[in-house]
Amino acid sequence: MSAVAEPLVRIPVGVVVERRRADSPWIDVVWRSVGVLPDEPEMTPWTVIREQDGVTLFYAGSATVDLYRSETDRYRDNLTSGTPSIWIVLSPAEGASPYLLSAVTADPAEGEAFTGAGANLVEAVPMPEVLRRAIEDFIAEHHVEKEFFKRERNRADPEALAQRRHDGGHE
Numbered sequence: 001m002s003a004v005a006e007p008l009v010r011i012p013v014g015v016v017v018e019r020r021r022a023d024s025p026w027i028d029v030v031w032r033s034v035g036v037l038p039d040e041p042e043m044t045p046w047t048v049i050r051e052q053d054g055v056t057l058f059y060a061g062s063a064t065v066d067l068y069r070s071e072t073d074r075y076r077d078n079l080t081s082g083t084p085s086i087w088i089v090l091s092p093a094e095g096a097s098p099y100l101l102s103a104v105t106a107d108p109a110e111g112e113a114f115t116g117a118g119a120n121l122v123e124a125v126p127m128p129e130v131l132r133r134a135i136e137d138f139i140a141e142h143h144v145e146k147e148f149f150k151r152e153r154n155r156a157d158p159e160a161l162a163q164r165r166h167d168g169g170h171e
Contacts, residue, residue, distance in 0.1 A: 007066035009138055011131060012040045014062050015088055015101055021054035033060075033088035033123040036104065038130045046097045060090070060097075063104040065131065069142045074107045075135050084132050085124035087111025092119050106135055 014037035022030045034057070045061035065086065067075070078084055086106055090099035099121065105111050106127070114122045127135075 009067040084127040
């Protein structure tokens with residue numbers, strides 16, 4: 001049996017990435033994720049969608065937004081934030097395409113965790129309405145309110161503190 005939980009729901013999406021000419025002496029172009037398409041278009045990854053005024057949009061490929069029962073609190077926080085988002089993670093690649101589509105998530109904490117690897121490009125993009133409704137339905141079906149338990153701290157032992165010597169040792 002695997003220790004990794006399997007998602008209860010997998011929502012397929014397509015990812016759109018932008019390459020824009022940079023106004024910088026140090027770099028030529030800037031890459032960033034700009035959106036997700038509901039469902040997976042029948043296109044080859046890294047197909048050019050549009051080129052206009054130094055900006056090129058690419059279909060970067062397909063991924064799934066995986067939903068887990070244990071993360072419903074985070075999904076709910078995302079939806080009630082005022083700007084529901086999907087986090088897209090691109091990792092540098094060697095070869096024909098400049099980046100590898102690593103992950104797409106609706107979990108804000110997971111999206112933030114991907115920023116730990118300095119080479120990843122992580123962007124929060126607007127969540128499409130159809131995805132928002134699917135996540136709302138998932139939360140309604142699977143969310144269980146967890147009771148908050150405040151932990152009590154162990155009290156310091158004044159006798160242990162009194163036995164210390166000034167040179168850092170114990171008597």
